[in-house]
Amino acid sequence: MQFEIAGINKSFKESFMDMLGVLSARYSSPLLEAPAPSAEELENIYEAMMRAPDHARLRPLRLQVWQGEGLNRLVQVFVDYTLRKDSQSTPEAIERARGRPLRAPMVISVIARIEEHPKVPEIEQVISVGCSAYAMLLSLDSMGYGGMWRTGDIAYDPQALKDMGLAENEKLVGFVYVGTPLDRQIKPVEAPIFQDRVQFITE
Numbered sequence: 264m265q266f267e268i269a270g271i272n273k274s275f276k277e278s279f280m281d282m283l284g285v286l287s288a289r290y291s292s293p294l295l296e297a298p299a300p301s302a303e304e305l306e307n308i309y310e311a312m313m314r315a316p317d318h319a320r321l322r323p324l325r326l327q328v329w330q331g332e333g334l335n336r337l338v339q340v341f342v343d344y345t346l347r348k349d350s351q352s353t354p355e356a357i358e359r360a361r362g363r364p365l366r367a368p369m370v371i372s373v374i375a376r377i378e379e380h381p382k383v384p385e386i387e388q389v390i391s392v393g394c395s396a397y398a399m400l401l402s403l404d405s406m407g408y409g410g411m412w413r414t415g416d417i418a419y420d421p422q423a424l425k426d427m428g429l430a431e432n433e434k435l436v437g438f439v440y441v442g443t444p445l446d447r448q449i450k451p452v453e454a455p456i457f458q459d460r461v462q463f464i465t466e
């Protein structure tokens with residue numbers, strides 16, 4: 264069976280093996296440097312993200328790409344949040360907050376635009392966007408970039424979300440920190456044992 268992805272013809276088996284390879288080797292990259300993907304590469308990633316399962320095709324996904332000077336706007340939101348939580352924050356705590364969004368050359372806010380729908384509860388819309396975020400991580404890995412999904416209290420703070428430009432009906436599913444990994448070593452991580460987590464129900 265042959266099929267075409269982005270102009271490349273591959274056998275089904277070849278592509279399936281590629282996909283399992285990418286899935287099994289994915290890992291988060293906390294240490295990221297430039298370059299980050301170009302706008303054109305981000306468009307390819309966006310297309311992959313948009314193939315996430317999406318009940319009733321509500322298209323809940325929205326992205327904000329913070330880069331260059333724009334990252335300083337995100338820094339300000341982090342600093343304001345820290346001071347709002349504790350007006351007595353130490354200079355060290357403020358410096359830590361300032362440094363957080365600068366851990367990568369690009370930060371992407373992955374946002375779920377929640378719609379009222381008789382058959383699609385909020386959780387399903389958030390899950391769909393979570394699948395898109397995962398598709399982003401997988402795409403980044405397969406393109407030689409790296410990413411790390413982060414949240415923290417700030418991702419659930421209504422004022423911080425407002426400061427970032429989210430509407431009332433929007434949830435921040437996560438910040439994906441994006442760039443080129445400084446360290447591409449794959450560290451083996453043990454998964455829970457298959458038999459402990461997978462129950463076959465056959466009759």
Ligand SMILES: Cc1cc2nc3c(=O)[nH]c(=O)nc-3n(C[C@H](O)[C@H](O)[C@H](O)COP(=O)(O)O)c2cc1C
Nearest residue numbers: 289290291292410411412413414415416436437452
């Ligand atoms: C919704 C969500 C939020 C997360 N938030 C954070 C975070 O704020 N800080 C952090 O260090 N890791 C966070 N993680 C975990 C990392 O993204 C990563 O998955 C974890 O460090 C394990 O590494 P691995 O992906 O290479 O297995 C979050 C993961 C998810 C799914």
